[in-house]
Amino acid sequence: MSDSQVIVHGAEKAGHHEHPSYQRHHFETTAQQFDATNFAMWIFLLTEIMFFGGLFMAYLIFRNWYYPAFVEGSHQLSMFWGTMNTTVLIVSSFTMAMGVWCAEKKLKNGLVWSLILTFLLGLGFLGIKSIEWTEKVEKHHVPGFHYSIQAFTNPASDPEVYKEYHDNPLPPDMAAHTQVYFFLYFAMTGMHALHMVIGVGILAVMIFLARAGAYTNGHFTFVENFGLYWHFVDIIWIFLYPLLYLISRHT
Amino acid sequence: MSEPHAHDNAAAHGEDEHHIVSWRVYLAIVLILLAATGTTAAVSYVDLGIFNAVVALAIGVTKATLVVLFFMHVKYSTKLTKLTVASGIFTFLVLIGMTLADYITRAWGNW
Amino acid sequence: MNYLSKEKGLLSWLLTGDHKRIAILYLISITFFFFIGGALAGLIRLELLTPQPDLMAADTYNKVFSMHGIIMVFLFLVPSVPATIGNFCLPMMVGAKDLALPKINLLSWYLYVAAGVLMLYTMIAGGVDTGWTFTTPLSTHYLNSHVISAGMAAFIAGFSSIFTGLNFIVTTHKMRAPGMTWFRLPLFVWSHYAASILMILGTPVLAISLVLIMLERVAGIGVFDPAKGGDPLLFQHLFWFYSHPAVYIMILPGMGVISEVVSTFARKRVFGYTAVAFSSVAIAVFAFFVWEHHMFIMGVSNYSTLVFSLLTMLVAVPSAIKIFNWTFTLYQGSITFETPMLYAFGFMGLFTIGGLTGVFLGTTGADIHLTETYFIVAHFHFVMVGGMLMAFLSGIHFWWPKMTGRMYPEKISQLAALITFLGFNLTFFPQFILGMMGMPRRYAAYPPEFQTLNVFSTAGATVLGVGYLLPILYLTWSLKYGEIAGGNPWQATGLEWQTQSPPLTENFPEIPIMDHEAYDYEWLERQREKEVPSVG
Numbered sequence: 092m093s094d095s096q097v098i099v100h101g102a103e104k105a106g107h108h109e110h111p112s113y114q115r116h117h118f119e120t121t122a123q124q125f126d127a128t129n130f131a132m133w134i135f136l137l138t139e140i141m142f143f144g145g146l147f148m149a150y151l152i153f154r155n156w157y158y159p160a161f162v163e164g165s166h167q168l169s170m171f172w173g174t175m176n177t178t179v180l181i182v183s184s185f186t187m188a189m190g191v192w193c194a195e196k197k198l199k200n201g202l203v204w205s206l207i208l209t210f211l212l213g214l215g216f217l218g219i220k221s222i223e224w225t226e227k228v229e230k231h232h233v234p235g236f237h238y239s240i241q242a243f244t245n246p247a248s249d250p251e252v253y254k255e256y257h258d259n260p261l262p263p264d265m266a267a268h269t270q271v272y273f274f275l276y277f278a279m280t281g282m283h284a285l286h287m288v289i290g291v292g293i294l295a296v297m298i299f300l301a302r303a304g305a306y307t308n309g310h311f312t313f314v315e316n317f318g319l320y321w322h323f324v325d326i327i328w329i330f331l332y333p334l335l336y337l338i339s340r341h342t
Numbered sequence: 343m344s345e346p347h348a349h350d351n352a353a354a355h356g357e358d359e360h361h362i363v364s365w366r367v368y369l370a371i372v373l374i375l376l377a378a379t380g381t382t383a384a385v386s387y388v389d390l391g392i393f394n395a396v397v398a399l400a401i402g403v404t405k406a407t408l409v410v411l412f413f414m415h416v417k418y419s420t421k422l423t424k425l426t427v428a429s430g431i432f433t434f435l436v437l438i439g440m441t442l443a444d445y446i447t448r449a450w451g452n453w
Numbered sequence: 454m455n456y457l458s459k460e461k462g463l464l465s466w467l468l469t470g471d472h473k474r475i476a477i478l479y480l481i482s483i484t485f486f487f488f489i490g491g492a493l494a495g496l497i498r499l500e501l502l503t504p505q506p507d508l509m510a511a512d513t514y515n516k517v518f519s520m521h522g523i524i525m526v527f528l529f530l531v532p533s534v535p536a537t538i539g540n541f542c543l544p545m546m547v548g549a550k551d552l553a554l555p556k557i558n559l560l561s562w563y564l565y566v567a568a569g570v571l572m573l574y575t576m577i578a579g580g581v582d583t584g585w586t587f588t589t590p591l592s593t594h595y596l597n598s599h600v601i602s603a604g605m606a607a608f609i610a611g612f613s614s615i616f617t618g619l620n621f622i623v624t625t626h627k628m629r630a631p632g633m634t635w636f637r638l639p640l641f642v643w644s645h646y647a648a649s650i651l652m653i654l655g656t657p658v659l660a661i662s663l664v665l666i667m668l669e670r671v672a673g674i675g676v677f678d679p680a681k682g683g684d685p686l687l688f689q690h691l692f693w694f695y696s697h698p699a700v701y702i703m704i705l706p707g708m709g710v711i712s713e714v715v716s717t718f719a720r721k722r723v724f725g726y727t728a729v730a731f732s733s734v735a736i737a738v739f740a741f742f743v744w745e746h747h748m749f750i751m752g753v754s755n756y757s758t759l760v761f762s763l764l765t766m767l768v769a770v771p772s773a774i775k776i777f778n779w780t781f782t783l784y785q786g787s788i789t790f791e792t793p794m795l796y797a798f799g800f801m802g803l804f805t806i807g808g809l810t811g812v813f814l815g816t817t818g819a820d821i822h823l824t825e826t827y828f829i830v831a832h833f834h835f836v837m838v839g840g841m842l843m844a845f846l847s848g849i850h851f852w853w854p855k856m857t858g859r860m861y862p863e864k865i866s867q868l869a870a871l872i873t874f875l876g877f878n879l880t881f882f883p884q885f886i887l888g889m890m891g892m893p894r895r896y897a898a899y900p901p902e903f904q905t906l907n908v909f910s911t912a913g914a915t916v917l918g919v920g921y922l923l924p925i926l927y928l929t930w931s932l933k934y935g936e937i938a939g940g941n942p943w944q945a946t947g948l949e950w951q952t953q954s955p956p957l958t959e960n961f962p963e964i965p966i967m968d969h970e971a972y973d974y975e976w977l978e979r980q981r982e983k984e985v986p987s988v989g
């Protein structure tokens with residue numbers, strides 16, 4: 092390359108002009124700091140894609156292997172609560188996006204309210220999820236814990252589901268495979284709910300800090316990155332909803 | 343100081359010169375998403391055979407794409423972010439595709 | 454004043470954000486687990502001295518080799534070069550003050566420690582005997598050992614490696630100094646970048662398969678247990694989707710070390726820089742397409758076997774490109790034989806053998822005969838120990854003056870390198886022959902006709918042990934009595950050598966401007982002619 096120069100010399104010729112207090116010491120500009128942390132969040136989400144990817148693959152394979160069991164297992168889920176939860180989560184994604192928008196526009200009240208709404212919707216989602224899970228516990232559809240195949244060997248014994256789907260009885264070995272369906276159901280919705288719980292927890296802290304004026308001083312990186320996380324969790328549900336609730340309604 | 347990094351700086355946009363997506367876009371997207379949810383739920387009541395799954399997943403992919411592009415700002419992001427998203431989807435498809443390469447051809451038996 | 458002396462006290466280490474201090478923390482913890490894993494290896498070799506299982510019962514032997522594998526893979530090989538040398542050097546090489554996310558970096562170390570503690574607990578509580586592969590349904594159904602805590606430890610160690618990889622990728626993209634274009638990066642950075650891609654995309658798949666194993670054990674459900682309708686091959690697919698790339702997570706950083714060392718001690722720019730850089734990325738991409746070669750005898754489809762076998766041949770190409778380019782770098786170079794270079798030579802020879810035997814194993818016909826024999830054991834030890842460990846030791850010697858400010862004693866360390874090389878060959882070459890003869894792996898007993906070669910192997914392991922103990926002794930000694938190193942004892946070109954040793958807390962007095970290509974020794978000459986004192 093061109094002729095030599097002492098390699099270590101002032102890139103910071105412009106001197107240390109005023110850095111905002113939130114700029115960490117090892118970054119040169121706030122733009123670099125934002126770019127780096129934002130990119131890091133995306134890389135983390137890549138990891139999450141692959142984490143859920145394994146579960147999706149297991150679901151794909153076992154649904155093809157044990158199709159009748161997965162169909163009748165799926166009939167045990169409530170369309171109402173599933174659709175309800177999808178709606179709740181999509182709206183919460185919207186309120187989160189509005190939160191990011193408010194932070195960018197430095198609207199403190201708007202941000203606080205957006206976060207509170209997101210928080211409440213997140214709790215609502217978890218509440219509905221727990222209603223569904225409780226029903227599974229009551230019907231002995233939790234794999235490994237007093238699991239009962241009665242609803243599948245004798246569908247008429249479960250009148251509520253029977254009057255909607257009129258399922259045929261499954262032979263006992265296929266009925267036993269509904270355990271695989273519910274295992275994956277709990278693994279997938281459980282992993283998803285775990286992400287929701289973490290998200291709701293972080294939201295609670297953020298509401299607190301936002302009221303104290305954090306994020307609306309021009310430094311909204313955290314809100315932006317948390318938003319990415321929240322939307323990602325929403326996307327996982329956008330796929331869980333059709334896979335678990337919708338695609339097996341007809342045999 | 344001057345630009346801190348060599349390649350990405352052309353597209354660098356930190357908090358200072360950040361592209362702010364209008365709230366109207368967010369509102370439009372959420373309405374589309376809710377409509378799509380209603381559609382996919384309604385379609386699931388019609389027996390389309392194998393196409394139930396196709397339609398449901400197609401709508402799911404569309405919804406996810408909208409969330410990624412607008413809520414997650416990928417439409418307005420750097421090439422690097424777009425590439426990151428693409429590589430995630432690509433690797434996921436490799437996992438699924440290459441595994442299925444085994445599962446599907448297992449039924450073909452031996453040579 | 455430097456990064457070691459800036460702050461005092463244990464707390465200043467435990468709460469540090471400095472990538473160099475975290476690298477030192479990692480170095481200490483990794484060395485600890487290396488010697489635990491090594492001691493277990495010693496027990497294995499001791500047991501195999503005689504054909505009868507006389508030192509320990511068969512199930513104890515199962516636990517010993519399982520713990521050896523799990524500890525070495527997850528607690529030593531995966532983090533070895535990246536978390537220590539990579540952590541220390543990568544930010545300096547790109548001309549940054551630190552990694553992009555110092556707190557995440559520290560978190561990564563704490564996760565490693567948590568994983569280590571869980572692993573020690575597993576060992577004390579009675580160990581695990583699944584093999585390092587956690588094979589189902591053995592791990593989920595048939596064993597009553599501590600699978601859950603061992604799996605949890607591997608899970609946590611996985612996240613520690615994810616955070617390291619995440620940090621490297623972000624740093625390489627966003628923290629480069631002015632003038633530091635992608636093609637001016639040292640090849641060490643390229644190979645770490647490629648390894649990081651594998652860490653962030655592969656590791657989560659391992660994580661979820663371990664979670665499923667734990668859930669399956671707790672709930673007694675069979676996703677992987679065929680007796681309950683599960684599919685053990687699904688586990689194999691998920692596991693090897695990570696664990697084949699994991700081989701490259703382990704070896705790629707080592708290749709980065711070799712690029713630096715070979716160039717420095719041949720005093721030449723690495724031949725075909727661009728090809729070597731892209732071969733790292735190519736390895737990272739191909740690595741995701743070949744995992745089924747670990748499953749050829751497990752009942753996967755013949756058709757996919759064919760495809761995966763062909764793809765496995767392909768992944769050998771970028772590795773070969775690297776070996777050829779290093780060799781060409783040596784051609785007409787002014788080679789000197791300092792310790793790092795000796796280890797690098799060891800790497801090049803042994804990794805080539807390890808890699809080529811991998812091609813044998815990727816060939817379906819040969820694989821059926823050779824898999825699950827000592828041929829496999831020899832193959833991956835040539836890659837992991839002959840390759841990776843040699844690279845690790847090469848790197849530790851090479852950057853030791855930078856890390857500590859002191860030189861290691863040259864003569865004795867050259868001797869140690871030689872001992873390691875001889876000991877290694879004596880240990881593992883007989884295992885190739887044993888494998889060809891059909892001695893299966895993972896058994897405490899074997900037919901008497903295999904004894905001679907096993908005695909050779911055990912003898913070699915003893916020599917190897919000496920080779921590994923020596924560096925611990927003289928490197929510790931050098932901390933106090935070693936010669937003062939100065940900023941650039943090797944006259945190397947990387948940015949990390951253009952600052953003082955040990956470096957300042959923020960690496961450089963001012964952010965450097967990169968105004969020359971990587972490995973530009975003429976630039977270095979000109980610097981010296983101008984007699985501009987290097988900084989510090």
Ligand SMILES: [Cu+2]
Pocket residue numbers: 696697700743744746747
């Ligand atoms: Cu492999």
